[in-house]
Amino acid sequence: MTEERNFRQYYYKKCGFRLEDEVEEKKSVEILSLLKDPFLDVHKLRLFCLRFSLPAMYRLMVWKVLLGILPTSQDSHKFVTDQRNQQYKDIHHGLTVLRRISSQTPEEEILFKMYLLDQGCLPFEETNMRRDPRYSGFLSIARGVCSLTDDRIEQYWISTKFFSYFHQLDEDFQSMVDKTVICLKKEDCDLKLFHHLEQNNVLDYLPLIDWFRGCFGDVLPETSFERIWDKVIGGSQTILIYVAVSIFLTFKRPLLSMNNTDDMITYLRKIPTDCGDRVVNDALEMWQKNGGYLIQPDTDIHIDKSI
Template identity: 45%
Template sequence: MAEDPQRNFRSAYYEKVGFRGVEEKKSLEILLKDNPLDVEKLSTFSQRFPLPSMYRIHVWKVLLGILPPHSDSHALVSRYRAEQFDDVTAALKAMRFIHSATPPTEFYLRMYQLESQQLPRRTELRPPDENDENFLSIARAMEEIVDDSVDCYWLIRCFINQFNHKFGDSIPHLPKSLEHFLSQEDSCLLSHLKMSGGLDSLPYSLWFRRCFAGCLPESSLQRVWDKVISGSCKILVFVAVEILLSYKIMLMGMSQPEGVFDFLSNMPQENTDAIVTKAIDLWHKHCGTPMHSV
């Protein structure tokens, strides 16, 4: 039977945007047409397959609870979200916490502080602390991914709240997980990092508190956040492991912990897509894949 050129073109296109086959695209489209949406199946799909940009923001909003499972109420809920955004904006302007020249990320931080009852008095304003810097890093990355300011704020807010609620107790244990999996992948590199003091100087806050915001470019970061938002913080460990493996030669030549920290905090950006792809493969290798049917 002769090959269908149109089908071959479609297959090549779907591979380019993140699908390995037409059936995966059809599966996601079917899931997104359900009413109510099956959030568990959407979460499983996001863990098993990459989300192309045409669907990503919508899926994130559903998985983060910004939009409810019932699709017929999405328009109404979106309007309520926008109205709440406008109300908080007006309140912050009235209290003179923000003005026309306030950077969007600082604006989002003040909104978050007000809604979580953490807004300081204007007379007690201080430079950002570590938690504020974590928020601002994630906000800057999300701002590069999402064009609409209302969607951007709600995604930042709900992403951070979900991350802290679901994974807050697990984050302190991720460095040990990194050590465990690195020992299985490259014990020689692990030994060198231990002996040089580099293991204790890895940028854990950048990797595990900021979810690689400010470390990976947004094109790569989105694929990592797909997995975090769909329910896995362990993916952060495997991205960190793959970064170490990818720069093994350079790291093996470093004997000062400060050099390791500085290099990894400002790592090259040109091969991050390959690093994330290998990290996802490593994640599936060690943790398996969700068995829930999609």
């Protein structure tokens, strides 16, 4: 079915039809229809995130509803937003009084300290905070959120709620690494790249778990990772496996030309901005080919564990 759809899309494009415009129009009509209801349907919003990428102008609002920052009742949004704003100010003021933040403190670190203070587990020593296994993953997500909005209150709530939602996957990160290896072997037709990475221990030394824990916020450019986060917030963390595989396959040729493990790991740590969309598009295509778009999210937070 996927191959037939892709062939038809290719044929229509060759004939001059603009299918992208039709899809964008369909997306806009559908999301507007979902957002005009006084009570938002979380199930349908999640399903929309899995079927499409959210239009930029609605992305943050939909994320906030799906992450529980805003309630499903739109009449209550103003009241809840006011309460969220006050809570942000109280936590930020608490850190200021404790002299744990200053004007020189990076914004993402401020957000992490606020998160820890709100959780009642902010350590006295800064070094202990940086040893926290959640530290690098939270900062990666927070930097990604900060690149999407300049609103400090939005930055805090989206970062903390997304991290809390995603943090429940901690026990599955190693299995995601194992599934990445399986998927790479499947997608790398001649296995040249797989054997090359294996011989140079790249798969052992590359911080794949850090990639997953930070949801590629520090790896992909901001114009690309937001489409991946749509799927994760929609209920499918499996998309992250395909992103990792897509990165390997996209840079197959330069990787095969390298014989130094450190050079390959350094090369893979930061994806060039002009390659981000290609990586994400290929990842989404693989994900869809394997049935990702068919996932039916539950009314509660759904964690897709299929591959």
